Ligand code: ADP
């Protein structure tokens with residue numbers, strides 16, 4: 077088996093990490109791992125993990141590292157990650173980044189870290205207009221990427237909803253937490269030669285093409 081590929085998508089909440097991770101997942105055939113999605117899934121199913129995470133998510137704070145890191149380690153050990161993963165929302169601080177380095181060490185570590193850049197004002201617009209399918213998790217925007225029918229998912233017909241933590245009060249704290257805890261990862265990955273900046277203000281398809289171009293250029297598309 078060849079080396080596994082680990083792509084870490086960085087960027088403020090609302091930058092488009094989830095949107096791009098889903099598109100890359102389809103194109104590359106390696107799974108998206110979104111820690112936020114895993115917490116929300118657990119919350120929906122009322123598991124112990126979900127109830128623990130809820131307190132932090134409602135406040136826009138990070139769920140404790142020991143819980144989050146173990147959850148990702150378990151997820152990366154699953155069979156569908158045999159060729160690697162696209163990480164979206166993890167790592168979110170230096171401790172998590174170091175833990176990820178250890179988990180991926182046998183494969184030579186993280187492969188690439190695209191930083192999707194948008195302004196804070198754009199982040200606010202994107203998050204407050206975001207709507208998510210309750211059933212399949214597809215992500216829409218009421219203005220920039222609207223569903224064909226109001227509040228109904230194009231893909232599965234599920235109901236669209238606004239995440240509790242996408243309300244303006246919580247969004248401000250999530251941005252604050254990003255700058256305080258997550259933004260040091262920009263320097264961390266830059267020093268490892270893994271950071272590549274991508275203009276996230278461009279339309280969704282254009283950002284995707286840019287990412288695909290960068291992956292091809294760096295020779296990190298998965299081998300069949
Ligand atoms: P993140 O995972 O980084 O928090 P999402 O992928 O959920 O961000 O995107 C946030 C919101 O912005 C969603 O409503 C999504 O539809 C919209 N969006 C994502 N990428 C773009 C883009 N390039 N242009 C306009 N809107 C976008």
Ligand code: AMP
Nearest residue numbers: 111112132133137138139144165166168
């Ligand atoms: P997201 O879906 O990435 O916007 O994440 C939503 C919320 O889930 C965050 O505000 C945190 O409360 C929690 N969360 C997601 N990923 C992590 C992580 N890597 N570490 C800690 N908390 C996280």
